[in-house]
Amino acid sequence: MAARVEACTPCHGDKGQGTNDVYFPRLAGKPAGYLYNQLLAFRNGRRKYPPMNYLLEFLSDPYLQDIANYFASQHPPLPPQAATEVSQQVLQHGEALVTRGDAARAITACASCHGPALTGMEPGIPGLLGLRPNYVSAQLGAWRYGTRTAKAPDCMQIVAGHLTEADVTALAAWLATRPAPENAAPAPKGAYALPFPCGSEPN
């Protein structure tokens, strides 16, 4: 399988650990169901990024599942935390949004779906650790502008719609300061209840 996915490695790293390019995400260890959903979305044009759309266009569902399983089963170490450029106050705002949300503005805490340890949940919810702030920020923007969509109900589109630019900067920065947890594996399916229905994580 490693030879078959060599086309992925210049951008995502040979084990899916990510590369120096801050916009290309780590794939390793994310739930296979999440990775498969993304591969389908790129192939079918629901998630728009022309280089990915082009590469996957004529690959079959079972093959995309194999590719997803391969990267889900890779466990290179999480990258060391990068020094942050934002102020302590911004980080505190980010921490509040990720861990507690903001009920007054109908913003649900990231942790309520992505897990108390932010390592995600099988089969469809990705962990948020090991991602660079630029990537997280670009994805939240893509949801707001409709270039990234997921199966309905597309809960991330709703959540992203409530966030301001400042919120995005703060939460992305705080996430990047988190140390690697003891156990980076996603929580098993059904480990906790979601606050609202999610097309990517059917009950």
Place this chain on the structure above:
Amino acid sequence: MAGSSWALLLLLAVLAKPVQAQDNDTIARGEYLARAGDCVACHTAPEGPLFAGSRAMPTPFGTIYSTNITPDRETGIGKWSADDFYRTMHNGRFPDGGLIYPAMPFASYTKVTRADCDAIFAYLKSIPPVSQRNRPNDLRFPYNNRQLLLGWRTLFFTEGEYKNDATKSAEWNRGAYLVEGLGHCGMCHSPINALGGTSESEAFRGGLIPMQNWYAPALTSNREAGLGDWSMKDIADLLKTGISMRGAVYGPMAEVVHNSLQYLTDEDIRAMGVYLKGIAEHSPTPPPVSPLPSAESSLLVSLGKTVYDARCANCHGARGEGKPPHWPPLAGNQSIEMESAVNPIRMVLNGGYPPSTAGNPKPYGMPPFAGLLSDNEVAAVVTYIRTSWGNRGTAVSARDANQLRSASLD
């Protein structure tokens, strides 16, 4: 009375069965022919219902949306007769006489026999109807005036079913019928002029595909995609599985293999191979003429070798021998050497996967190097592979490489 009714019913049942079986045969044949015609590529939108249309097709004249060809009575072709369908395929006119834009390859489909058109129609009538209105085209003035098509038709359209060439074998003729007719290979492999037409004398002589910016090589020249010196096995492997010992398909041709050619019978693929070998000419090899001064070329070649050894040799071999069929050879590979360097440059920039097919369900992919190599390095490595190991291609410039960075990937 009751007895005679039963007898009548029995008789009807006996009569009905072969008719039903015959219908099913026709529908199955129609489905096969619809695959040979690759109808699905345009008439099904991504994630949309089968044959319900509304797929956007960018053209140099604006965007055309494909039509609903499911048997829905209001929005599809449910009210059409077999005559209507034949006229559309054969003459490029809607049942009301309206002219069809030649994005629909009726200049090729005109060669399809009445019996084959009827079978495709029977198949389309058998699929689930989908109620989905056609999207209006978004064409610029003056191309939004369909009457202009009369002029286009005078210049570029010759109506007529395929006529067997009595001097050739049945297999050759079957191949010609498929390549020139349903296969509509000429839509990409013939040079297209500014009016979106191709002339018959230029058939299969290769050309840049508008909007997509891939070069569809000439099928008539062994210096391009001519199959004159290919074995029948390599041809069949390439067309049915997407990979072969001589090379693999990427880009628009991957689409054709994925949606159409992989489903054809071995006999039909062989017939296409016989015909394609027949039209390929051993064109005299002109001395390579490089657009770059030779000092610049040799600098590129030496940088190119450095890049090649570091990035490419692991899969494609130190001498470009590849590890076919999954890692194509670059030495002696027509698509690397041919005059247009568009495809090799694009492959280096964007990489690519051959399609998943029954014969090759898990293809190996070429990585994209757009983010790892500068324009100069791309030009150097493409120049190196085009001019090394006996390859007789020409040097390419950093400007050539740069221009293709912005080529559409859709």
